[in-house]
Amino acid sequence: MNITWLGHAALKIEGSKIVFIDPFLSGNPMASLRAQDIARADLVVVSHDHGDHSTTGRIDRNLNAIHH
Secondary structure (H helix, E strand, O other), X not given: OEEEEOXXXXXXXXXXXXXXXXXXXXXXXXXXXXXXXXXXXXXXXXXOOOHHHOHHHHHHHHHOOEEO
């Protein structure tokens, strides 16, 4: 398993599945990854409903990931 901090509260967890947690990527100068660069996401987890986590809709809609 590999866990990567993507800036702010965003994490990418890679194992048998790829999980993004709070992927605030668009407009985040600390983000090490752009939403359009994500080729696969099995699950997108949002821990709280803040506007800065709006990237999640783009990720799960583009990749047919489950969004919780």
